[in-house]
Amino acid sequence: MGARRAVEIGTLGGYSGVAILRGLAPDGVLDTFEMDPAHARVADESFRRAGFAARARIHIGPALEQLRLVESEGPFDLCFIDADKEGYPAYLDWAARNLRTGGIVIGDNAFLFGQLGETAAASASPGLKAMRAFHERLARGGEFRSTVLPTGEGLAVGVKL
Numbered sequence: 001m002g003a004r005r006a007v008e009i010g011t012l013g014g015y016s017g018v019a020i021l022r023g024l025a026p027d028g029v030l031d032t033f034e035m036d037p038a039h040a041r042v043a044d045e046s047f048r049r050a051g052f053a054a055r056a057r058i059h060i061g062p063a064l065e066q067l068r069l070v071e072s073e074g075p076f077d078l079c080f081i082d083a084d085k086e087g088y089p090a091y092l093d094w095a096a097r098n099l100r101t102g103g104i105v106i107g108d109n110a111f112l113f114g115q116l117g118e119t120a121a122a123s124a125s126p127g128l129k130a131m132r133a134f135h136e137r138l139a140r141g142g143e144f145r146s147t148v149l150p151t152g153e154g155l156a157v158g159v160k161l
């Protein structure tokens with residue numbers, strides 16, 4: 001898709017960040033968001049070793065707060081969501097507002113470790129309610145054309161209309 005500006009929510013050690021950077025245009029930049037400074041330090045080293053030190057920007061702190069700081073640099077081409085599951089609806093909302101038309105949102109762990117098919121409504125955890133709200137908006141909100149790739153974890157993908 002010729003992506004040049006990507007956002008990742010949930011950096012951990014930089015594994016998926018390096019994969020995203022490898023798929024961007026040669027001058028593409030990744031803004032990646034991580035709450036834990038110790039994880040961010042590992043990611044920093046991963047990006048440096050992979051040759052992406054100049055093209056990866058790690059933002060440390062709660063993603064919803066930090067995301068606001070890059071909004072003025074949008075719209076973005078790609079948004080990969082892979083942080084706290086309760087936050088998925090808010091992250092999708094951010095993606096809907098800050099992706100370009102034709103931009104792609106990707107949500108990992110879309111099967112919520114097997115819990116997504118849980119039928120007992122009373123036992124729905126905050127994470128399960130959030131993941132269902134995420135799917136509902138992605139599939140039926142009218143903002144994205146979407147599907148879920150059947151990886152072991154479930155990878156939700158939406159193209160912004």
Ligand SMILES: C[S@@+](CC[C@H](N)C(=O)[O-])C[C@H]1O[C@@H](n2cnc3c(N)ncnc32)[C@H](O)[C@@H]1O
Nearest residue numbers: 010011012015016034035036062063082083084
């Ligand atoms: C599943 S891991 C990310 C894995 C990474 N995307 C990869 O595949 O290599 C989730 C990460 O999100 C971070 N995280 C959780 N809640 C967060 C929040 N509210 N804001 C920013 N980062 C958060 C965690 O500290 C953790 O490092």
